[in-house]
Amino acid sequence: DIQMTQSPSSLSASVGDRVTITCRASQSISRFLSWYQQKPGKAPKLLIYGASTLQSGVPSRFLGSGSGTDFTLTISGLQPEDFATYFCQQSYSTSDTFGQGTKLEIK
Amino acid sequence: QITLKESGPTLVKPTQALTLTCTFSGFSLSAGEVGVGWIRQPPGKALEWLALIYWDDDKRYSPSLKNRLTITKGTSKNQVVLTMTNMDPVDTATYYCAHRLYSGFHTFDYWGQGTLVTVSS
Numbered sequence: 001d002i003q004m005t006q007s008p009s010s011l012s013a014s015v016g017d018r019v020t021i022t023c024r025a026s027q028s029i030s031r032f033l034s035w036y037q038q039k040p041g042k043a044p045k046l047l048i049y050g051a052s053t054l055q056s057g058v059p060s061r062f063l064g065s066g067s068g069t070d071f072t073l074t075i076s077g078l079q080p081e082d083f084a085t086y087f088c089q090q091s092y093s094t095s096d097t098f099g100q101g102t103k104l105e106i107k
Numbered sequence: 108q109i110t111l112k113e114s115g116p117t118l119v120k121p122t123q124a125l126t127l128t129c130t131f132s133g134f135s136l137s138a139g140e141v142g143v144g145w146i147r148q149p150p151g152k153a154l155e156w157l158a159l160i161y162w163d164d165d166k167r168y169s170p171s172l173k174n175r176l177t178i179t180k181g182t183s184k185n186q187v188v189l190t191m192t193n194m195d196p197v198d199t200a201t202y203y204c205a206h207r208l209y210s211g212f213h214t215f216d217y218w219g220q221g222t223l224v225t226v227s228s
Contacts, residue, residue, distance in 0.1 A: 001170055034214040036154075043203055043221050044154065049214035087154055091213035094167050096144075096156040 006099030012107040017078045021102045023071045023088035032092035035073045039084045109133035111204050111219035118225050119194050129187045129204030136162050142207035143187040147200040196226045
């Protein structure tokens with residue numbers, strides 16, 4: 001299995017801040033990396049796929065980067081609706097794996 | 108517009124089998140280059156990928172659960188069925204199905220609302 005290690009596991013920030021979440025794969029996954037946002041009681045929502053391609057309708061303050069084993073999700077100018085949990089996912093191998101999640105909380 | 112919805116029992120007993128159905132609309136699983144996957148999430152925990160079936164009947168399973176999982180296309184053309192045997196309380200989770208793009212980077216771009224399954228005697 002390819003392991004996905006996300007950090008930090010939780011993060012406190014204020015509206016307007018810029019935050020970065022990282023995801024590291026245990027082996028190279030090229031750009032087969034997606035980021036999802038999940039709010040309590042809701043299904044995950046796709047934000048970014050292919051490591052850096054913004055899903056249609058997702059605000060441009062979300063930025064994904066990286067390739068190989070190291071990836072980042074940066075959110076600039078945090079909005080109240082951005083406080084949620086974020087997951088990365090690799091789809092390179094025959095079985096996908098998700099990171100353990102990063103909970104973004106209001107400071 | 109693509110939609111998916113999970114259905115099945117909300118409560119199962121330990122050692123029983125769980126059968127969940129994903130009913131979808133807005134795409135065809137026989138049209139090519141699409142798939143349907145299952146993902147679960149225990150309360151307060153991370154997402155766990157379970158299984159995936161593609162339009163050509165290619166099936167993929169989580170290595171840690173493959174002996175307990177079976178994914179199939181349903182009798183209706185717009186359904187996918189997941190069966191998990193020998194259920195245990197640790198399998199208590201919300202189970203999601205999701206639409207998978209085969210082309211590009213194989214992402215899950217549409218998700219169902221999820222269904223909570225509790226395993227308890």
